[in-house]
Amino acid sequence: MAHANYIYRILHRPASRARALVNGIPIYQRTPTANVTPVGPLTHWLVSGENTITVELFPAPPSPLTPYLGPHFAIFVLDAEDQDTPLFSWEYPTSVASLGLPIELPLVGGGALHIPGELPEPVYRRGSREDFPVEGTREQIDAVRELYDAFATRDAARFEAAMELKVTTFERYYGPQPLSRVEALQKINQPWVMEPFDAHDLRFDRHADGRVAYVRRESGKPAVRAVHRDQPYFGWGSDFYMTRLDGRWRIFV
Template identity: 75%
Template sequence: MAHTNYVYRILHRPASHARALINGVPIYDRIVPDNVAPIGPVTHWLVRGENTITVELSPSPRSPLAPDLGPHFEISVRLAEDLDRAIFTWDYPKSVAALSLPIDLPLVGGGVLRIDDDLPDPVYRRGSREEFPVEGTADQRAAVQELYDAFATRDAGRFESAMDLKVSEFERYYGPQPLSRAEAMKRMNEPWVMEPFDAHDLRFDRYVDGRVAYVRRASGKPAVRAQHRDEPTLGWGANFYMTRLDGRWRVFC
């Protein structure tokens, strides 16, 4: 891992629904009840050269938790080793007003971030272009069920196989992760109760000419979700991204 790493930082307050996309893939999609400021790794979505960052904003009701706050959204990209310095920033309403454009919502904004460092090529760029409906194909639904069943049955080998591309891609960008296999298996064997699998509730959003499928559920629940049997406050859930490599849909992020 001899490349520079980058993080995104978002500042989002109520009264807007915000989506942020990098190179056509959504990395953020939320309506918030209060101010939020998420930060996370973003190198695995970037390429050397020009990167398109798009923000889609639409109005949403003001939050009763912060009724005086109007919409505001800012996204920045920063060096992981120098979080105080932004190399890209887009801010609503400042960035829109600076162009003498109307700031009424809805609107689409953003810009271009140029990266001159050598970066690994995102795996989805090797994926095949696919046509599929939002309800998904039999192969896509089967890939999600494979992941679900592997966790539900505590089948470590099967679960590792379903997640091997995601793990290898993360390590390709960010190096070996501190959580050992033994620790991961211990967590996996906690008494989790799985949310029932419902293939009819799954939705597969198509991006980047069908190279990327974002897996979610129409009901708004995570694509795969579990609750701790003995500690009701503990639970986890995830939506995820898939790409089709060598004729098989695989989770990569």
């Protein structure tokens, strides 16, 4: 790979609900009941030059374990090869207070992240701009159903076809991932019991001028979810992002 790679690191404790967006697309949404510190790849969301990072914070109940601790949220963007000095950082309440602004929630903060050098064009930027309701279109629902049916019937070929754009997107940015397909096929062959498919519960949030649909369920359950038949404490579930390429909706993250 000729380009640099970037990661995000988030520190989030209870007493707030947070959403972090990169270039208008949410990469993190959570209301934690304990301290969380997620880390994840970020390059596939970024463009060369200026990128916008937005943080939305809303009040939430404090944790019963730490009832006197108020909200705290921080996001950092780091070079994956040099994680000592953040390229971007924003922290609540410090970043807000330093500007002399009130820190009461809800609030919106963030800033600009400059990425030097060239990056591959994000796949969603090649997608067409689409208007669609939050309940989704028949085409979008069918795309989710295709992934659901492939997993439910343990059809490896259909599953790989449904996930092909996601796999190639990550390989394009982060290099060959030979274990990803092996692990996926091992996972699909487990004795799963699928959560019933409910098209009426699906929600398609519109982002990036309609180039991106974030797929979730109104009930709060993952868009596609399964529980292991023999080990019911072991499950798999995911929300995901779709873009419309070559005339059809495809999962890309």
